[in-house]
Amino acid sequence: EIVLTQSPGTLSLSPGERATLSCRAGQSVSGNYLAWYQQKPGQPPRLLFYGAYNRATGIPDRFSGSGSGTDFTLTISRLEPEDSAVYYCQHYDTSPYTFGQGTKLEIK
């Protein structure tokens, strides 16, 4: 089972700043089969990136994904209040398709 560890647990930043969220895998994720999701309270998750860096439909280019192997990063530049949410990474390499524990992003 591939264990994904996200850091930090909580991130508190101001509008206009840049957020850097990390997702580290316990073993290499082949094919960069790594996705990022955004979840706001009371809503299902929303796909942001797949294949580590491929932006999903409708996602603003303020969001970017990068990384390979065991280290992946979600970067959000020019933060806006609406970016306040919990962000999860998930791999879809081999079953079980585990999620990271999430990073809560607060916009001050």
Added chain:
Amino acid sequence: QVQLVQSGAEVKKPGASVKVSCKASGYTFVGYYIHWVRQAPGQGLEWMGWINPNSGTTNYAQKFQGRVTMTGDTSISTAYMEVSRLRSDDTAVYYCARDRSGPYDLWGQGTLVTVSS
């Protein structure tokens, strides 16, 4: 409109079973796997398994094997997920999600299952 619509909230007693439905519309149901993910109150996301609606093939997380059954009815474009022998720690929001060759590009609205005596 492309969407997944889930059944309503359920309250069950410990030891009972619950069956959650997920109705697909706006796309070819048999063309995409359906995954199930749950989220306990205030907690993260937990992958449970998937079903291939075309063949009925399933793959469950080891934690749920023997207690979870995923099925599909192609005639009404609906997937089902049943959990038996419910415990209090099964209290969670259960989501179905469409697998777009790996990532989940479409999610149901979620179904809250509360297990309480």
